[in-house]
Amino acid sequence: MRSQFERRDFLKLAGLGGAVLASGLGPWGRAMAAAGQDFSFVQMTDTHWGFEGPPNPEAHNTLRKAVAxxxxxxxxxxxxxxxxxxxxxxxxxxxxxxxxxxxxSIVGELKVKDVRFIPGENDAGLDNGEMYKHIFGDGFYSFDHKGVHFVALDNVSDPNGLIGEKQLEWLHADLAKFDKSAPVVVFAHRPLFDLYPQWDWATKDGAKAIDILTPYQNTTVFFGHIHQEHHEMTGKIAHHAAESLIFPFPLAGSQPKRTPVPWDAAHPFKGLGYNAVAEHAGTGKPTTHPLA
Known part of the structure; x- marks a missing residue:
């Protein structure tokens, strides 16, 4: 990838997620590119498997289309x-x-076998994440990949909508092992900042997590939950949301209630798709992949 492309050119996340080359994630990414450490990952979110009825008559097919x-x-x-x-x-x-x-079983059909998960409130809210953990494993964890430290947070299992002090202490200790210039990527379901608390588009103690992350100079957060693309800065931390795989939500506060955007029969998968960023002869040109 080449540095003349701005951050926003690489981080156009959409319904199926976005394939993101690490070198598009800021100065540390460009340094990795110079060292030959480019890599990509895909974020998918809010598949809501098991959902039926309006506004998505294709609910039984959308996840499989995404996998394909x-x-x-x-x-x-x-x-x-x-x-x-x-x-x-x-x-x-x-x-x-x-x-x-x-x-x-369905996502087991993905060619890529390194597939990771964090819970949403639909997965974990009824039992503090017990069944989720039994089937998918821990709700929060960290891992390293080609010089980048990745952190997966669980901000949904607590019935009060909190990350919780135990997990915040873990986050602080996990990051303490790294230099403040180390590249850090965080995954969460709900936004860590107060996007629109009236619609539960926030994390009640998310500000504490942001305070822990703020000293790290090259940090990017990816989240879901709001069923739409969104980009936000808190200080130097960039936050990026991907659209849902089941239906879009309207813009925050644009209507009295948070109800899904109606299905458009003329454009049946509007708002569901993904942008992939791959290296094409060194140009780093984004390629759009609609779901339809």
């Missing part, structure tokens, strides 16, 4: 991250388990 679309990428990403609401909530435990296991 990512499998068709010429350049397969290094890994894939699902940022929560993997399934649509169900009050019956057996149905909830069935949805989780079916979701896991």
């Amino acid at each position: 679309a990512v499998n068709s990428l010429d350049h397969q990403p290094d890994f894939i991250m699902f940022t929560g609401d993997l399934t649509h909530a169900a009050s019956d435990d057996k149905e909830r388990q069935r949805r989780m296991e079916e979701f896991k």
